[in-house]
Amino acid sequence: MSLRNAYLLVFIVLLVDQISKIYVKTNFILGEEVEVFNWFKIHFIENEGMAWGTQIPGAYGKLVLTLFRLVAVGGIGYWLWDSVERKHSSNYLIVAIALILAGAFGNIVDSVFYGVIFDDSSSQLATLFSSEPYGRYFHGKVVDMFYFPFWSGNLPQWLPIWGGRDFTFFNAIFNVADVAISTGVGILIVFNKKAFHKH
Template identity: 60%
Template sequence: MSLKKSVILIVLILLIDQISKVYVKTHFQLQESVKIFTWFQIYFIENDGMAWGTKISDFLPFVNDRTAKVALTLFRIVAICGIGYWLNDVVKKDKPRVLIIAIALIFAGALGNIIDSVFYGVLFNDSTMEVASFLPQEGGYDGFLHGKVVDMLYFPLWSGRLPEWIPFKGGKYFTFFEPVFNIADVAISTGFIMLIVFNKKAFPKKEA
């Protein structure tokens, strides 16, 4: 697979990801939802930290949230530079197609969420109790590098009270699948799943 085709795939995923995020951001209030099916909703939330809304301060309480946010964003930027170098390297070395596609998906997803973290605080105003505007005259809801990641895909496949005999969660109300995510997250997860499922094809052993 050529680098040109990889770039086309990345751009396509980025367009779908950013168009969906901008649409939700400019048409929904925070925590507003639309039920598409009983098992699928468009549910607008914003992720201010790491995966599933966690924050660095949840693990390191002595770290200021705003400082941690900038550090996390900068780390992601460095990481995506490394992923980009890896993608270019495997293309040059004519590595297996499945490996190139997987890396391209991870790169596109990571870049999609970085765009939110870097720019959305400046580009949009707050979504709490109102629908946000793009490039508002009064300025954005936060500064550069302090944007929140937009999530909207929610799949509550099953909800109910768990049997009492289940350890820890027994008797409690439970929803599967509860996390809310976005197209970028789907791309990253798909890339990692491909590397796991097709590991032997992606990383073939050299013959002696």
């Protein structure tokens, strides 16, 4: 795959990611949910940290996380360029890196810019390019919306640890960028030998 096509894939994923986030952010109030099917819902939340809401504690935790993401994206971008330029990398590897880069970059856009271009979503529909933004640069919240609660119920008492508790499978809420990252990592795992095969 050429570098141009790899960048085109990154651009398409990033565009879809940002369109979906801006649509949800400007048409849903925080916590609002729309049922598409009984196993698929659009549920608007904002994530202040890493995956599953993980956060770095402290006053500068969010800034540290955003700066780390920027460095990581720079490294992934170089990995993509290097893999294409050396002309020995498989398309599996190039597609996987492009997807991971697009996903990481998509969530960085939220972290860097959303705090200064949107107002608060907790009790109103957010306004794009608001005159009263909810935060500042590098302190934005990542928008998540895809929710697939395939099964909800009470687990049997005989199960160790979780027995008798309410349980939902699958209870993570995520976005297009997260899907791209997960797909890229999945390609590297499932097609490991093909991805890292050298011609």
